Amino acid sequence: xxxxxxxxxxxxxxxxxxxxxxxxxxxxxxxxxxxxxxxxxxxxxxxxxxxxxxxxxxxxxxxxxxxxxxxxxxxxxxxxxxxxxxxxxxxxxxxxxxxxxxxxxxxxxxxxxxxxxxxxxxxxxxxxxxxxxxxxxxxxxxxxxxxxxxxxxxxxxxxxxxxxxxxxxxxxxxxxxxxxxxxxxxxxxxxxxxxxxxxxxxxxxxxxxxxxxxxxxxxxxxxxxxxxxxxxxxxxxxxxxxxxxxxxxxxxxxxxxxxxxxxxxxxxxxxxxxxxxxxxxxxxxxxxxxxxxxxxxxxxxxxxxxxxxxxxxxxxxxxxxxxxxxxxxxxxxxxxxxxxxxxxxxxxxxxxxxxxxxxxxxxxxxxxxxxxxxxxxxxxxxxxxxxxxxxxxxxxxxxxxxxxxxxxxxxxxxxxxxxxxxxxxxxxxxxxxxxxxxxxxxxxxxxxxxxxxxxxxxxxxxxxxxxxxxxxxxxxxxxxxxxxxxxxxxxxxxxxxxxxxxxxxxxxxxxxxxxxxxxxxxxxxxxxxxxxxxxxxxxxxxxxxxxxxxxxxxxxxxxxxxxxxxxxxxxxxxxxxxxxxxxxxxxxxxxxxxxxxxxxxxxxxxxxxxxxxxxxxxxx
Amino acid sequence: xxxxxxxxxxxxxxxxxxxxxxxxxxxxxxxxxxxxxxxxxxxxxxxxxxxxxxxxxxxxxxxxxxxxxxxxxxxxxxxxxxxxxxxxxxxxxxxxxxxxxxxxxxxxxxxxxxxxxxxxxxxxxxxxxxxxxxxxxxxxxxxxxxxxxxxxxxxxxxxxxxxxxxxxxxxxxxxxxxxxxxxxxxxxxxxxxxxxxxxxxxxxxxxxxxxxxxxxxxxxxxxxxxxxxxxxxxxxxxxxxxxxxxxxxxxxxxxxxxxxxxxxxxxxxxxxxxxxxxxxxxxxxxxxxxxxxxxxxxxxxxxxxxxxxxxxxxxxxxxxxxxxxxxxxxxxxxxxxxxxxxxxxxxxxxxxxxxxxxxxxxxxxxxxxxxx
Numbered sequence: 002x003x004x005x006x007x008x009x010x011x012x013x014x015x016x017x018x019x020x021x022x023x024x025x026x027x028x029x030x031x032x033x034x035x036x037x038x039x040x041x042x043x044x045x046x047x048x049x050x051x052x053x054x055x056x057x058x059x060x061x062x063x064x065x066x067x068x069x070x071x072x073x074x075x076x077x078x079x080x081x082x083x084x085x086x087x088x089x090x091x092x093x094x095x096x097x098x099x100x101x102x103x104x105x106x107x108x109x110x111x112x113x114x115x116x117x118x119x120x121x122x123x124x125x126x127x128x129x130x131x132x133x134x135x136x137x138x139x140x141x142x143x144x145x146x147x148x149x150x151x152x153x154x155x156x157x158x159x160x161x162x163x164x165x166x167x168x169x170x171x172x173x174x175x176x177x178x179x180x181x182x183x184x185x186x187x188x189x190x191x192x193x194x195x196x197x198x199x200x201x202x203x204x205x206x207x208x209x210x211x212x213x214x215x216x217x218x219x220x221x222x223x224x225x226x227x228x229x230x231x232x233x234x235x236x237x238x239x240x241x242x243x244x245x246x247x248x249x250x251x252x253x254x255x256x257x258x259x260x261x262x263x264x265x266x267x268x269x270x271x272x273x274x275x276x277x278x279x280x281x282x283x284x285x286x287x288x289x290x291x292x293x294x295x296x297x298x299x300x301x302x303x304x305x306x307x308x309x310x311x312x313x314x315x316x317x318x319x320x321x322x323x324x325x326x327x328x329x330x331x332x333x334x335x336x337x338x339x340x341x342x343x344x345x346x347x348x349x350x351x352x353x354x355x356x357x358x359x360x361x362x363x364x365x366x367x368x369x370x371x372x373x374x375x376x377x378x379x380x381x382x383x384x385x386x387x388x389x390x391x392x393x394x395x396x397x398x399x400x401x402x403x404x405x406x407x408x409x410x411x412x413x414x415x416x417x418x419x420x421x422x423x424x425x426x427x428x429x430x431x432x433x434x435x436x437x438x439x440x441x442x443x444x445x446x447x448x449x450x451x452x453x454x455x456x457x458x459x460x461x462x463x464x465x466x467x468x469x470x471x472x473x474x475x476x477x478x479x480x481x482x483x484x485x486x487x488x489x490x491x492x493x494x495x496x497x498x499x500x501x502x503x504x505x506x507x508x509x510x511x512x513x514x515x516x517x518x519x520x521x522x523x524x525x526x527x528x529x530x531x532x533x534x535x536x537x538x539x540x541x542x543x544x545x546x547x548x549x550x551x552x553x554x555x556x557x558x559x560x561x562x563x564x565x566x567x568x569x570x571x572x573x574x575x576x577x578x579x580x581x582x583x584x585x586x587x588x589x590x591x592x593x594x595x596x597x598x599x600x601x602x603x604x605x606x607x608x609x610x611x612x613x614x615x616x617x618x619x620x621x
Numbered sequence: 622x623x624x625x626x627x628x629x630x631x632x633x634x635x636x637x638x639x640x641x642x643x644x645x646x647x648x649x650x651x652x653x654x655x656x657x658x659x660x661x662x663x664x665x666x667x668x669x670x671x672x673x674x675x676x677x678x679x680x681x682x683x684x685x686x687x688x689x690x691x692x693x694x695x696x697x698x699x700x701x702x703x704x705x706x707x708x709x710x711x712x713x714x715x716x717x718x719x720x721x722x723x724x725x726x727x728x729x730x731x732x733x734x735x736x737x738x739x740x741x742x743x744x745x746x747x748x749x750x751x752x753x754x755x756x757x758x759x760x761x762x763x764x765x766x767x768x769x770x771x772x773x774x775x776x777x778x779x780x781x782x783x784x785x786x787x788x789x790x791x792x793x794x795x796x797x798x799x800x801x802x803x804x805x806x807x808x809x810x811x812x813x814x815x816x817x818x819x820x821x822x823x824x825x826x827x828x829x830x831x832x833x834x835x836x837x838x839x840x841x842x843x844x845x846x847x848x849x850x851x852x853x854x855x856x857x858x859x860x861x862x863x864x865x866x867x868x869x870x871x872x873x874x875x876x877x878x879x880x881x882x883x884x885x886x887x888x889x890x891x892x893x894x895x896x897x898x899x900x901x902x903x904x905x906x907x908x909x910x911x912x913x914x915x916x917x918x919x920x921x922x923x924x925x926x927x928x929x930x931x932x933x934x935x936x937x938x939x940x941x942x943x944x945x946x947x948x949x950x951x952x953x954x955x956x957x958x959x960x961x962x963x964x965x966x967x968x969x970x971x972x973x974x975x976x977x978x979x980x981x982x983x984x985x986x987x988x989x990x991x992x993x
Contacts (some may be wrong), residue, residue, distance in 0.1 A: 063860035063958045136857045142811040142828045143858060237812065238827065271704070277720035300853075302814060302825050303834035307751035311744045318736045318743075322729060328693060329728040330720075336700045337716065339709045350701070356691050361686035368739060370746035371678040373822020374664045377814060377855040441665050442658030442817035445855045448863035452938060455851070456659040463862035525831075533714075 004212045014246065021552035022106035023513055024091045028408065031088030032401075034117050038080035040475070041124070046075035047472055050432070053506045054465035056453035066449035067134035068151065073126075074137030075155065078160055078251070080120040082393050085114075086258045088170055089400050092408050094173065094505035096511070099182025099520045101549065104175040107599070112169035116283035118566045119162025127156035135448060138248070141229035141240035145221060149574055156218045157298060157569040161562075163208055163215070170204030173197055182503075183543040184522035188282065191502045191526075192275060195282050196261030200254045200290040206293065206505035214243035241303060245296040253292040256388065257285060259396030264347045265502065266399060267331050271338025272499050274526060275395035277330040284323035284330075291320045301372045310369040317367035324360055343497065344418030348399035351426050352392065359387025362437065368418045377447075380440025386433045398425065398478070406496040410509040411489060417481035421474045428470025435460045435467075443523050495539070501526040506539035514549045517614055518542040549609045557599050564591030628954045638718050661842075664818045668871075669837035671821030674746050681742065748822070749915040753833045756803040768796060768877075769803040773919055774813035774826040776858065777865035777960050778937060782919035788884040791924030793932045794852065794869045797877035798838045814856035817869055823855045838871040849933045860959040866937045883991040884915030887927045892988050899952040899985025902978055906968040913989060923962060926942040930990035951979060 009017070018026060048069050052060045061069065095103055098111020103109050126132040133155035135144040146151045177198045181190070190198070217240070220226035227233035229240050268275040275281060297305060297313040331353065340346070362384040366372045367409065375381055396595040398421070405413045451457055495505045503520060521543035524530050524585050531539050574581040657665045667673040709715070745786070758766045766786070768827075771782040782789040796802045806815050808826040816823035820836040842849050854865035872880060891900040903913075910923035917925070932941060936957055939945040951974055953962040965974045 048756055063863070065859070067860060067862075134860075138856070140812055142808070146811050146859070236829055238829070271715070273715045274717040276718060276720065277725060280720065280725050302823050304825060304827065304830065305746045310751075311747045314743050314747065315740050318707050318740055321736060322732050325689075325732045326725070326728060329696075329724070332693070332696045333698060333718075333721075335725065336696070337718065338702065338704050339638060339713055340704050340705045341706045353697055354690075354694065357690055361689060364686060364736075364739070365679070365682040368678050368682055368743040370675050370743065370750050370822065371682060373750070373824070374675050374679070374818065375673075376823060377816075378818075410791050438658075441663065442855065443662040443664060444853065445816070445863075447857040449860070450863050478987075 017137055017554070020110075020556045022102075022110050022552050022554055024103050024106065024109060025408070026514070027109050028090075028092035030113055030117075031084050031091060032408075034113075034120070035081050035084035035088055038076050038120055039082075039085065040479075042073055042076035042081050043472065043475060045069050045076065046347070046363045047468060049073060050465040050468035052449065053451070053461050056451055056455075056458050056461065058450055061449070064134060064447045067136075067447070068132035070516045071136050071139075071151075071155070072127075075123065075133070075159070076120075077389075078137065078255070079159060079166075080116070082121070082255050082389070082397070083166060084116055085397050086200075086255065086393075087112075087166075089193075089262070089397075089404060090258065092174060092404060093504055094194050094197050095176065095180070096407075096507060096515060097191045097502050098177065098180060098185050098505055099516060099522060100176060101515045101519075102552070103172050104179055105172045106552045107555060107558065108168050108172050110555065111561060112165040112167075112172065114559045114562040115165025115168065115565070116162045117165075118562045119158045119160070119165060119461035121550055122161060122566060122569055123154055123158030126151055126158075128256065129154075129434060138244055139240075140244075141218070141237035142231075143496065144218060144240075145229055152218070153222055153573045156215050156222065157572060158213050159563050160212065160219065161569060163212060164565075166204060166472045167208045167212075170201040170208070173201040174205065177201075178516050181286050182516075182520050182522050184527075186522075189522055189525045189527070191261075192264035192278075192281060192285075193261035195285055196257040196259075196264075200257045203250045203257070203289055203292060205252045207247045207254065208600050210243045211247035214240055214247070217243075219572065223572055225576075231362045234398075238303060241300055242296070244296075245299045246293075248299065249296040250289075250292045252385075252388070253288060255290065259352075259393045260285065262396045262400045263331065263352055264401070266345050266349040266403060267334045268501055268526070269403075269497060269499050270341045270343055270349070271335040272341075273334060273338035274501075274529075275324075275330070275553050276333035276336075278525060280326055281330050282562055284326045287323040288320060291316065291323070295320065297367075298367060298372070301369045302376050314367050314369040314372075318364060321360065321364050325448070328357060328360075330556050341499075343401040343402075344413070344415050344422060345403040347419060347422050348395045348402075351422070352395045355387060355391030355395065355426075355429070358434075359384060359391050362387065373442060377445055378440035379436045379444045382446045383433045383436035383440060386429075386436075390429055390433070395426075398422070401478070403497075405485070406509075407504055407511075408488075410491050410493070411485050412496055413485050417477055417484070421478040421481065423474075424470050424477065425474030428467045428472075428474060431467025431470060432464050433467070435463050439464075488529075495528075501529040503527055503540075506531070514551060514609055514614075516540075518546055519544050529582075546611055546614060548611055549614065550606055551609060552606045553604055555599075555604070560593050561595040561599075564588050564593075564595060567591065639792060659846070659851075660819070660849065661845045662818055662850065667821075668819040668850060669821065669839050671750055672819055673838050674750070675822055678742060682739055685739055689732075689735070708884060711967050726901045737865050750834065753803055753835055755801060756833065756835075762815045767801055767803055768798070768859065769805065770794065770897040771805045772815055772826065773807055774815065774854065774858075774865075775809045775961075776811065777854070777861045777957060778924050779815075779852070780809075780921060780924065781863075783881070784918070786881050786883060786885070787917075788886065788915045789912075789919055789921070789925050790915060790928055791921070791926075792867050792934070792937050793849070793928065794867060795877065795880055796836075796838060796869065796871055797874045798841055798871050800874070801835045801837055803835045804833065806834075811858050812856050813854045813858045813865065816855040817850055817851050817853070820869070825856060836912070838869075840871065841873055841876075842871040847933055861957045864936075864938045864957050866934070868933045868937075870933075880991065884927060887913070887915040887991055889913055889927075889989055891985055893984065895981050896988050897980035897985075898977075902974075902982055903985055907982075908981060910962075925933055926986065926989055928989065928991045930987050931992045943978070943980075943987060946983045946986060947979040950974060950982060 052058050110325040130149045131149045133151035135147050221228050227235045229235045229237050264275055295317045298317045301310050366375050402413050402418050439457055442456050444457050494509045520540045528539055568585050571581045571585025571588055660666045667676045701843055739932055756769055760766050771784055773780040778792055780791050781794050806826045808828050814823045814825045824832050824834050848871050849868040852867040852869055891897040912925045913927055914920055915927035934941055935945045936949050949956055
């Protein structure tokens with residue numbers, strides 16, 4: 002097989018993507034699917050803010066509102082933020098460590114398809130009798146009482162998508178442990194790779210409790226078990242524990258990669274080495290560790306008693322210390338640097354005050370007695386949007402601009418990028434800052450409407466206007482992307498001119514085997530070192546040019562996923578339709594059959610020959 | 622608020638358009654000042670010791686956090702102003718600094734100290750607000766010295782039982798001022814959360830266990846805009862979660878004792894022909910679920926109506942007049958989706974209530990009072 006790129010028809014391109022195991026193509030698919038879900042979740046957010054723009058509004062009904070908030074939260078966390086971050090991890094991390102692909106390319110593809118079909122399954126609920134309506138936390142007494150199939154879609158959809166995330170996490174861990182180029186020691190890894198590593202470790206330990214909790218929920222709702230039914234000896238608080246033992250690390254799974262992205266941006270656009278690199282690594286690991294010790298701060302009002310509350314309050318406060326270290330290290334990175342305010346840098350600069358504001362309100366809520374007032378009010382809504390939008394979403398938007406040239410060899414318009422930024426940034430603060438006060442003024446969260454003259458009318462209207470600004474920002478981004486893709490002007494490698502890490506050294510468009518010769522890493526910011534020493538090529542090589550072993554594409558991941566997708570409908574209608582159990586069995590048979598084919602049929606991959614490589618100047 | 626805004630506007634006009642900044646400043650100020658919310662609902666206007674403790678913790682933590690924000694913003698702004706590429710020059714390669722141990726120690730130790738300052742009152746109040754030992758105190762005669770209320774949260778209403786006093790009410794909690802009031806909290810169907818923002822933080826009503834805490838009220842609620850504090854359900858519990866409001870009436874101890882006595886001895890006599898008609902309808906259609914005597918224990922299928930006429934709201938959130946009452950009775954599902962009150966057809970021989978029947982019911986229910 003030759004490595005030379007050919008012009009392909011639509012059908013073969015489609016087949017290429019369905020079967021690909023290339024981390025760069027999988028990254029594109031994560032980004033596209035995650036972006037689509039981000040827009041869907043955003044539309045749901047707009048519906049929420051329209052409904053709450055004025056008191057006693059009847060734009061949506063009470064029950065529908067609960068479906069919208071549930072799907073907004075679930076979609077944004079599981080189907081937008083995490084997959085988009087996975088997209089960037091896939092696109093960037095292997096290049097940063099000098100690898101030709103991830104450790105398990107087949108699993109990488111499987112992880113993506115599981116996420117996508119889990120997300121599609123969850124969203125089919127809109128068309129099949131109603132979406133889940135017990136909030137993204139799906140607390141057990143309400144989730145068991147909820148009529149219809151909404152919660153069943155939630156449980157089965159998240160189980161499928163969650164399996165994909167879990168597989169992805171393991172894959173990244175093994176990749177970073179095993180696939181680093183010669184010289185790329187742990188303490189020379191770029192911060193984005195480090196945060197990917199720690200976030201993946203969090204996935205490894207945080208997702209099993211969620212999986213167990215959701216299996217209990219599936220068994221309770223569809224197969225007659227009673228794990229959460231207190232009248233039968235079950236206990237609803239168990240769900241809350243399982244959910245938050247997952248749920249709290251989950252926010253660090255989201256924010257740590259965001260920290261990684263910003264660390265790259267600050268160093269790049271301040272033209273300066275990241276200040277306190279080793280303490281940044283230490284802080285990342287410490288945050289990951291402490292993230293598992295604090296879940297009960299989501300449950301201060303559950304009645305766990307003062308001792309549990311006091312311990313979890315103090316433990317939660319402790320997280321502020323490593324997080325503060327990071328903030329000051331970023332500030333000292335730009336201090337004394339040469340700051341160029343590009344669109345990604347604009348997001349990074351906006352992130353600092355936004356995230357600090359979100360962080361300090363987190364500390365306020367760590368004070369348990371104060372949290373009794375703030376919990377489940379609009380204050381908490383403001384807080385977690387400040388950290389998730391002000392942290393994760395700003396990082397995602399920054400990364401879209403930063404890594405677009407790396408992924409597509411095109412540059413998004415800086416002008417439109419800045420327009421997006423200002424609309425989004427102003428809208429974000431307009432929407433959420435005022436919600437702190439709504440909470441303090443007694444407004445509970447998750448209310449489908451509110452009575453007039455309780456002192457909340459004006460602030461809710463302001464909040465809704467802010468949401469419209471954010472929407473305009475996102476629309477401009479979409480326009481920007483469309484224009485850029487249509488224009489298709491190639492930009493080459495190191496488009497930001499001050500690239501420091503290995504991914505910017507690769508010729509553009511990135512060849513499908515990434516590195517013709519595995520690079521030799523001679524220090525932190527290896528590309529920067531080479532450039533400073535006048536190495537035009539940007540890389541020193543660790544090996545002579547030789548044949549490269551590559552994996553074959555495979556359709557099996559998508560077949561395995563479709564099996565689970567079909568089986569989920571069987572589980573969903575169990576006890577209601579005669580065909581339920583046969584369909585469940587059929588679905589599982591497809592999945593296990595596909596697994597058997599994969600196990601029994603040897604696939605040795607293929608080799609790119611040295612001669613082909615020598616003629617190849619890069620190309621897809 | 623309106624006057625400030627108008628004054629601000631006049632002022633700005635007088636000094637000419639260049640002073641528009643002053644106007645926007647005043648507008649921002651009015652928004653800020655209105656940020657305290659309503660006296661009967663806001664956590665920023667605490668009405669008792671528990672709420673005040675928590676409010677003080679809010680002030681302390683806000684002060685510490687403001688300090689942190691100020692430090693960050695100062696460094697941030699200076700860095701942004703001084704080190705822009707335009708300023709330092711296009712081709713300058715900054716010194717590649719590795720880090721600084723001294724700085725690392727400073728920004729590790731100072732935050733730890735700040736957190737210790739916050740952690741001490743946090744732990745203290747956590748234990749203080751969970752201390753319900755005084756709940757079982759008795760006087761020389763063996764009577765409980767403090768009022769205890771058993772709260773049962775139901776879809777979508779609140780039942781308040783006073784186990785030591787032998788009375789029960791719903792939707793409007795009545796408590797004495799200037800003493801600790803203890804609560805046993807439980808849910809009857811799905812999880813809810815009991816929250817009176819002015820009095821103090823919330824506590825969940827779980828389905829499988831009883832939670833306990835206490836609240837205090839300094840003043841009688843009579844001076845408030847509507848004579849009551851607002852209470853809310855703070856845990857998503859279904860479609861009408863947003864409408865699961867209750868009210869709190871606080872009375873001085875003597876008035877409270879009087880109220881308890883009249884609750885114990887409620888004997889409603891329908892007043893007038895219309896109300897008597899209403900009572901008859903009530904006794905055939907409604908009484909299976911709704912009690913009209915204040916004496917009793919918890920466990921009502923529907924809210925106890927002994928003091929319905931004294932209340933501040935119909936169904937917890939609609940204005941307290943015959944108009945709303947008739948609307949509510951004739952179609953409870955459309956006003957509070959998902960609630961368990963039967964539609965008229967199922968309790969009135971398969972027919973909607975006629976206008977006359979509704980008038981009669983409303984007249985009867987509005988007459989149910991223990992305070993007259």
